[in-house]
Structures are given as C-alpha cells and as structure tokens.
Amino acid sequence: MDCIFCKIVEGTIPSTKVFEDERVVGFLDIRPAAPVHVVIIPKKHISDMNGVEEEDLPLIADIHRAARQIAVERGVAESGYRLVNNCGPDSGQEVFHLHYHLLGGHKLGLPIA
Ligand code: 5GP
Ligand code: ZN
Numbered sequence: 001m002d003c004i005f006c007k008i009v010e011g012t013i014p015s016t017k018v019f020e021d022e023r024v025v026g027f028l029d030i031r032p033a034a035p036v037h038v039v040i041i042p043k044k045h046i047s048d049m050n051g052v053e054e055e056d057l058p059l060i061a062d063i064h065r066a067a068r069q070i071a072v073e074r075g076v077a078e079s080g081y082r083l084v085n086n087c088g089p090d091s092g093q094e095v096f097h098l099h100y101h102l103l104g105g106h107k108l109g110l111p112i113a
Contacts, residue, residue: 035105
C-alpha cells in the first residue's frame with residue numbers, strides 16, 4: 001500500500017518521532033502550522049474517521065492518551081493546545097491515514113472554519 005504515514009511507521013521514510021508505543025506514533029509535522037505541531041497516528045492503517053470501526057475505538061483512546069503525554073513533554077500542557085482531526089474533502093485532509101494534529105505553543109486562532 002502506498003501510504004506515506006504507513007512508511008513513517010515502518011521507518012522506510014524518515015521522520016522525527018517524538019512518541020511511540022505499541023499502537024501509536026507521534027512525529028513532527030513537516031510543515032508546522034504552530035510552534036508545536038505533532039501528527040499522531042495509529043500504527044494500523046485506517047483511512048480516516050469514517051473508517052474507524054467499533055473494534056478500533058480503543059485506538060482513539062490510545063491517541064488521546066498519547067496526545068496528553070506529548071503535550072506535557074513538548075511543554076504545552078498548561079499553556080494549552082488543540083487536537084484536530086480532518087476527515088474528507090471539505091476538511092482539507094491530504095493524507096488518508098487517520099491522524100490528529102496536536103497544535104500549540106502560541107495563541108491559536110478561532111474559529112477554524
Ligand atoms: P491533513 O491535511 O491530511 O490533515 O494533514 C496532513 C499533514 O501531514 C500535513 O500537516 C502535512 O504537513 C503532514 N505531512 C505530509 N507528508 C508528511 C511527511 O512526509 N512527513 C511529515 N513529517 N509530515 C507530513
Ligand atoms: Zn497508512
């Protein structure tokens with residue numbers, strides 16, 4: 001399968017990983033939109049939120065647990081951060097491997113619309 005994030009999981013394309021456990025990887029976004037911008041993904045290939053099956057729901061909890069740890073480690077747990085999932089054309093999703101953006105490190109604009 002030609003999926004760039006699966007290749008990041010496998011290590012066949014380089015990335016700066018800042019988190020890894022059995023089921024989840026977090027790495028620095030190649031085009032950061034904020035001082036802290038980490039992409040958090042399940043190791044399992046799931047195309048997007050619409051592809052999350054009942055059996056995958058524990059992975060969503062794993063991703064949230066990872067996000068909280070990464071926020072602490074990147075120093076934004078107290079100052080604040082945003083966790084964003086893009087799903088489908090109107091969201092601007094570019095990579096079709098489920099992922100969440102952890103953004104922080106400065107005052108984030110609202111709304112995202
Ligand atoms: P999306 O728009 O699909 O929600 O976000 C995909 C994100 O992945 C973008 O912010 C983009 O900069 C990032 N990205 C795309 N390709 C790569 C890559 O090869 N390496 C890294 N580290 N980030 C990538
Ligand atoms: Zn994938």
